[in-house]
Amino acid sequence: MLDARPTTSGTAKPTKALVQVRDLKMYFPIHTGLLRRHTGDVKAVDGITFDINEGETLGLVGESGCGKSTVGRALLRLYEPTAGSVVIGGVDVASLDAEALRKTRPQMQMVFQDPQASLNPRMSLADIIGEPLTEHTDWDSARKLARIYELMDAVGLNRRFANRFPHEFSGGQRQRIGIARALALKPRFIVCDEPIAALDVSIQAQVVNLLEDLQEEFGLTYLFISHDLSMVRHIADRVAVMYLGRIAELSSRDDLYARPLHPYAEALLSAVPEPDPNLSRSKERIILQGDVPSPANPPKGCNFCTRCPRVMPICREVKPDLAEVEPGRMVACHLYTEINPNVAGRTGPAEVKEPTNKETVK
């Protein structure tokens, strides 16, 4: 189905980037003591860079606390980013003033994880889906209602339900309401923040198929945030693997799942239980030791060095940059960068070999 879409042809021919994120940082300050002094930061997102092409689905995966949801929220400026730029459709969302931001909101929307918590229990379904229209258009109520019905048809909700309240619906139906609300203003870009995590397995497939149909119908671009690696394999064109606020690997779906390059991506994929008793018992698993370090106090050097099975001395000293190690594959790992042992601090993309490049990474 994805292949049938005219706007993208996988990663072979990169099309126009709709979303360009450059060195995005999102720090949450820590205040301690009687005077609530600023004593540190939780570096939830610590300098990430990626593009999302028009009509594409970028999967963003990682474990809880890695900053994937924060990326989604900072992209739509539900948080004020600490640094970096987020260009969506040619506009730098990260630096807009409040009024200009409000005007750009219709083109970027969000589907939240918990359909129970993200729908106002006192509003009827028509009010919920119609609220963005009230906020951003001057349509009369007849026109609004027509649009609400149109949206309900698009997401597969019966029109008779328009005056019902969220508690009367099941989880999957509530998620459809959330999706209809996100579509109300005809956005180009939707951040789906764990849209299926709260749903039962048999309902997840319904919602994922709906998201794919809508993408085809309306030419939507998705950032699909999830911890479910097999579902991401199904829906995404390219996948970014995050660890502790940074991107470890950004590759096309097929490349990543066939042969993950970053040791964390490899371990993460090997940890997913396969629904096949023969396979899952014979599979060699990489069991990572320990837990994810605190983002308030990330380790020096590569942030994965405390758990990496292939850690080298340089990893504890120098932070690896995200660099293209193969066509279309970005990896932040010293295993794939050429290291001159004399200049221990020097890193860079594999192609960059000029000796003049003495730049050391902070």
Add this chain to the structure above:
Amino acid sequence: MADGAAPVLDVRGLKTVFRTRGGEVHAVNSVSFHLDPGELLGVVGESGSGKSVTMMSLIGLLPSPPADVREGQVFLDGRDLLKISADELRDVRGAKIGFVFQDPMTSLNPVFTVGNQIMEPLVRHMGLTKKQARTRAAELLALVGIPDAEKRLDAYPHQFSGGMRQRVMIAIALACDPDVLIADEPTTALDVTIQAQILELVKGLRQKLGMAIVWITHDLGVIAGIADRVMVMYGGQVVEQAPVKELFANPRHPYTRALLKTIPSLTGERESRLQVIEGQPPILSGAPTACPFRARCAHAFDRCSAENPLRRAVDGKPVGRGHDVACHWDPEAAHA
């Protein structure tokens, strides 16, 4: 899994009903299963399928009212757990049956140290002195892979990460060396890499301690990796039961078949579109008179709404001992 060995746990015809203002909800309907010594039985089902309520009914953990364990027998050690007094049942919980819950944060008491909580069942059920209990608690923490166990006994639950807390919960459940461990979605709240750690731990503990385990989950991947035998539940009933390889290779119930198809694979062919099970899980009001899956079933016919199917063997072995399914539809007949 040896046939003929007396099961450690034998549940027959368990029926649990919740009395609500809207009428009776039949959450567990004639569920029968057994657990052989050293065996790991996987219980799969969606939320509301009755898998947790079944296990909680066994050991009297459901508040009554609204819950009413109406029928059935639960044999452990030759005694029927549904007939014994509350005091006796309390001795069974903890000493004979260990329980690990889904959410390790809410199931540990935040105001007591971890050591305190592991020692409690040791003092209560095994009659150890405080000092003995502390030594044993440190052993248990080391057993579940918590480094520096002796020192960590004095830490509070909030000082542990999610995966570590689940290890503590397992240590508590194992404290009195139970015959049966019931684990209710123990890894659902954890990340995959931490889940992989816990699954490894449980595999190791099984080899070391040899207890029988009931593992409740909605994740077929987890089941494929650890279970010996699988029981699939839907709408408060057991719809299919088989050894794990048999179930995945040769699923018989339309629900099991559909469920296996809705999960996208990590390694296999990538489908352009996911298979879906249309519709919603049933609302279990009133005593069931028809197959609970009929409204979503691709193979449903007249008999399915007239009569609730009983479990029948598909491989000639007695029901519960081989592969059985509760379905009127016969895939072989349909193919012919």
